[in-house]
Amino acid sequence: MEENLVIVESPAKAKTIEKILGKNFLVKSSFGHIRDLDKKDFGVDINNNYQPNYIISEDKKKVVSDLKKCAKSAKTVWIASDEDREGEAIAWHLMEVLHLDPKNTNRIVFHEITKEAILKAIENPRLLNKDLVDAQQARRVLDRLVGFEISPVLWKKVKPSLSAGRVQSVAVRLIVDREREITNFLSVPFFRVNAVFLVPEKNGKVSLLKAELNNRFDTAEAAKSFLLKCKGSDFTIADIVTRPAKKSPAAPFTTSTLQQEASRKLGFPVGLTMSLAQRLYESGKITYMRTDSTNLSNEAIGAAKKKIIGSYGEKYVKIRQYKTKVKGAQEAHEAIRPTYFDQEEVEGTPQEQRLYSLIWKRTLASQMADAEIERTTVNITVSKATELFVASGEVLRFDGFLSVYMESTDDESGNEDEKGMLPVLSVNQKLLPDHIQALERFSQKAARYTEASLVRKLEELGIGRPSTYAPTITTIQQREYVVKEDREGVERTFLTLILRNGMIGEEVKTEIAGAEKSKLFPTDIGLVVNDFLVKYFEPIVDFNFTASVEKQFDEIAEGQLVWNRMIDDFYQPFHVKIEDALTNSERARGERILGQDPATGKLVSAKIGRFGPFVQLGEAVEGSDEKPQFASLQKGQSIETISMEEAIKLFELPRDLGEFEGKKVIVGIGRFGPYVRHDGNFVSLKKDIDDPLTVTIERAIELIEEKRENTIKSVIKTFGEDPEIRILEGRWGPYISFKKDNYKIKKGTDVQALSFADCKMIIESEGVKPKTNKKRGK
């Protein structure tokens, strides 16, 4: 029996700490929170001062009974949950649930898992901070009130199973706002002028000097008249300025910056980054991966220093402590860093290795010297014009941290020229242009959010926590408020004017613009829900709502405000809004009238229905048999932006192609894309080859016959006893097909040897398949 029981939040942490403390200490983990508000009956008693009703979560019952047992037999219990609001609440719940006696219970905290820090914590126990616990209760209750009162309004007024919340609804709003900003953006063309000069070198070779004009032109005429002036001009170097500059390394990783860099440099979605980091953490390779702190322990800094001196030399070292500047940071942990700096690489999957390497480099670089750069700017005058050409170059004098790591940016413009060394130049030197080019460019619309850039924005606004960034992104996609998609760009033309050998040439070129990869787009449901929330609950989806309640939580934590008073002040006006929305709002369908169909004069509109967004041609008239025509919107189309032409096209499907073998051939678009239907069978059209609007009967027959052939090929075995049982070759290998259901065959089975009886057994052992709801998981 151990004398001391230490309780921490994470089991991996428990293992490490047990090693440090040695015998006499049993270290256990609570696996995070052990209790939460009851989900039935709201969990908060509105009429009794917002009394929370906590219950032990189903998956924590075992943990709790184990902890109870250990606590009973220990002389002293040390509660070492994190030193933040949530950690303090976990400590309090543990006290309550385990019935711990304050006399032999100590609350301790540390921010890093080092022997020094832990021993120091043991020497400085403190009492539970009930004010901090109350701040957490206020946070928890507020989130429950918001989520569980608004969501049911959405079920009634928009669609069942939807959700709203303090965090997720703002995340959606950011994406909706950005999309509308992009829709309304008017791209303006302008002309950028570049020159390439020829510079003779001493060795007889000629090198090129690229320069950009310090002025842009609004029209092709203005650009052209400037080129005309250049035609008879002298170009002279007016001055050369060389200035030293510095680049500093970025701070060590927090959860949010790790997600951003892994997205930019490695292309990982935030969920993947977190699960890889979890594995690295559990195997002891990195420190805790859910943190908002950029702090490194002294031990870590020492180890980094040693590694830098060993690999790069003394002058590459520069010890830095980074201040966390993010709103509402609670800093219960260290930054995300490698546990051992001498491990440049680790074992594991390629993805784990790449993420580890990123963390290793970033952390090491953070303790390295600035890079020293010499930046040279050359101004070149044009004798017949007032504008200047500017050439600039960079020379790296000392690489410093750059020898290890360089942070990436979200900038997608792609016009960051590689700035290299300039040729040897002197003031008053005359230059000969090889050519001067005016290029039509377009003002840039705002960039759509990626998962990672949305996380950055949320963090900036102080909304959400390191443990919730990735789950929030998942939630808003699961609710189908937002989709992550690639979109193809559109072709656009641009004009180039080029002056060479005294002649001005003109050429119209084309490029693809606006292509998107893995960006977040709002769906029609997302738009409708967002507009509904903005209309009836503006204060809640205000970008500053979290910041303002956080202020009040801080006051509670400081003992200056009573938590249920704060909640009451919030709830009274909030609940009035709920009632108002329930009684005064129309059902929200996001309806938009597109106008009159030019062919029939009937009304064309777009709205949300039971099965998603659709367009409608004509209206239902009472007493008349005539029904309106409906068609679902396709992927990438939106109620808000669909045009009359696009809508009319949708009504052209399904299309009757004619007959084949005496049965009708119909082409249409279904949930899985364009298809041909014939005699009850469906055949998908080939992506990028067939267009449902133009596909011919001949091509359709070709597809039907191709599918027949494939179906025959996929049959591995049939049985005379029952033709409905067949063994087929599918996408994931052989399987058994019986009536409408499919059954798995265990890996490694000799398929040819399966008998009719074997198959029947497999089918029976799986039983009748329950209908699973794929969308929601769980």
Place this chain on the structure above:
DNA sequence: CAGTGAGCGAGCTTCCGCTTGACTT
């Protein structure tokens, strides 16, 4: 599982933050 776009109205859905599993696709 592919077309639909109401109706009866039972019983269900839902929040944010702490933590890890046990899972198929």
